[in-house]
Amino acid sequence: MPKLPRPPAPPMPSALRAPTPRPGEGNGKGGPIDGAKEAGITVVDWVDERTSLSSAGRWLLFRKVPKGTNWFYTLGSATMFAFLSQAVTGVFLAMYYRPDPGGGAYESIRHVTNEVFLGQFVRGMHKWGSTVMVILVFLHMGRTFFFGAYKYPRELNWVIGVVLLILTLVMSFTGYLLPFDQRAYWATIVGVNINGTGPLLGPYLSDFLRGGGEFGATTLSRFYAIHMLLVPGLLVALIGAHLYLVAKLGTTAPPWRKAELRDELREAEA
Amino acid sequence: MSDKHAKYKSKYTADRMIPGAFEGETITRRRFMTGSAHTAGAIAAGAFTLPALGFALGPVFKSTPHRWETVGTVNQFPDNNYIPVVMTLTPGIGEAGKTTVYVRKFNAVLDTDRYDRDTPFIAISSRCAHLGCPVRWVDAAERFICPCHGGVYDLLGRRVGGPPVRPLDRFYTRVAGEDVQVGPRFSVNSELRRFSPRDPGEPLDGIGQYLYPSRPSEQKL
Numbered sequence: 001m002p003k004l005p006r007p008p009a010p011p012m013p014s015a016l017r018a019p020t021p022r023p024g025e026g027n028g029k030g031g032p033i034d035g036a037k038e039a040g041i042t043v044v045d046w047v048d049e050r051t052s053l054s055s056a057g058r059w060l061l062f063r064k065v066p067k068g069t070n071w072f073y074t075l076g077s078a079t080m081f082a083f084l085s086q087a088v089t090g091v092f093l094a095m096y097y098r099p100d101p102g103g104g105a106y107e108s109i110r111h112v113t114n115e116v117f118l119g120q121f122v123r124g125m126h127k128w129g130s131t132v133m134v135i136l137v138f139l140h141m142g143r144t145f146f147f148g149a150y151k152y153p154r155e156l157n158w159v160i161g162v163v164l165l166i167l168t169l170v171m172s173f174t175g176y177l178l179p180f181d182q183r184a185y186w187a188t189i190v191g192v193n194i195n196g197t198g199p200l201l202g203p204y205l206s207d208f209l210r211g212g213g214e215f216g217a218t219t220l221s222r223f224y225a226i227h228m229l230l231v232p233g234l235l236v237a238l239i240g241a242h243l244y245l246v247a248k249l250g251t252t253a254p255p256w257r258k259a260e261l262r263d264e265l266r267e268a269e270a
Numbered sequence: 271m272s273d274k275h276a277k278y279k280s281k282y283t284a285d286r287m288i289p290g291a292f293e294g295e296t297i298t299r300r301r302f303m304t305g306s307a308h309t310a311g312a313i314a315a316g317a318f319t320l321p322a323l324g325f326a327l328g329p330v331f332k333s334t335p336h337r338w339e340t341v342g343t344v345n346q347f348p349d350n351n352y353i354p355v356v357m358t359l360t361p362g363i364g365e366a367g368k369t370t371v372y373v374r375k376f377n378a379v380l381d382t383d384r385y386d387r388d389t390p391f392i393a394i395s396s397r398c399a400h401l402g403c404p405v406r407w408v409d410a411a412e413r414f415i416c417p418c419h420g421g422v423y424d425l426l427g428r429r430v431g432g433p434p435v436r437p438l439d440r441f442y443t444r445v446a447g448e449d450v451q452v453g454p455r456f457s458v459n460s461e462l463r464r465f466s467p468r469d470p471g472e473p474l475d476g477i478g479q480y481l482y483p484s485r486p487s488e489q490k491l
Contacts, residue, residue, distance in 0.1 A: 101363040101364065101366045101367075102362070102363050102364040102366075103364050103365075180366075185366060186403060186404075186418075189401070189402040189403070190401040190402055190403065190418065192402075192469075193401045193402040193469055193470045193471050194401060194471065196469035196470070196471055196472060196482075197471035197472060199481040199482065200481060200482075200483070202469075202472070202482065203468070203469060203472065203482055203483065203485050204330055204485065206469055207329065207330045207485055207487050208326075208327065208329070208330050210329075211329040212329045212332070212334060212487055213334060213467070213485065213487040214334075214359050214360050214367075215359075215360065215366060215367070216360045216363070216367070217360060217362050217363050217367075218329070
């Protein structure tokens, strides 16, 4: 397609117009803003020349999106932002938390909630955010199911999504023990015992979770390590794979949209 | 000049017309180097993953030693009602390692089961056989009642209502001088036959004892 010449911009009112540069003014060095702009462009160019990241960024962000895309399509990003919020608040909570079953765990949570500046707020974000994330995961899953977005060629993305759902629930389960109050303790006892009711392997699974036959000295630190090291790593990796497939395969049109014929085909039909 | 698809394939590289083949050589140097690099990589990866995996799974196979704890004196316990005592299951973690045990003296009228005849005291675990919540002894009703999902047990710990799949667990007891000591846990089926301890929610009647096998972490008596 030949490039068309740009039409001239409409004239600005003279009061808003920048003063016309006089001869000798603009051909030396630019102002500090120009310098900063130049420096920024140079740095970005330097990185891009060596990594080609900008083309990857364009590939990820500037995609064709089908007609009819609506607010339901934002549930996936909403889930991801819930995860990012959990990650950020979780990292800062980990700076205060002590996985000590002898009373230190409860005490450290009490300290965060009652004494640390904004501690109650950040802990509240993490606590309520976990529920929000589970709800969003299910809504996102429902959107995918009812729009038929799991069908060929997106089956693998559905499978990854189910693993992400399971990992999210593992996060909820392991995180529930960490405040180490009565509710946390008994909920974990019950949850681990539900795991144990699986035939043949169940008893071994509950032993693995507790780190022994009874709720023991290492159960809390086990849950803590699973909650903040093992599962988040898996989640980040799988979210990356999930997003890659979304970008590669594109989004689906909503099911109520009919396929549109191109004009020349429509004429031939008539 | 590969004869990859030929029916007869000589084992000598020289016969297969591979450039640079030595006399009597049966594997190319390139192939050998690739294989040994992969093997070295697998050994290096296994050297840290296998110990880490064993470390993580170790507690599943480690058995904990039996502990006996004195919970009172012989005259403290009646033979027709339970006295709650608190004992430590896991030392070193404070309140989280403790549990309530209901103890009474052996009663020849009640404890007619042949397995109980040589037991001086009956010690019943407060861990519900449904999912492990703490049951309490309600004296007026002569029932153990679980607050979580409504499990009800009779005086001997046998299920009379609710979701539990087997009677309440028990502990071995012994008398040392004047002291009553409570030892390791055991599970019972609906006929009060004894089994090595199982987790809650695991039935022991019928094929239950095979579906939920005894684990290595539970030392047998």
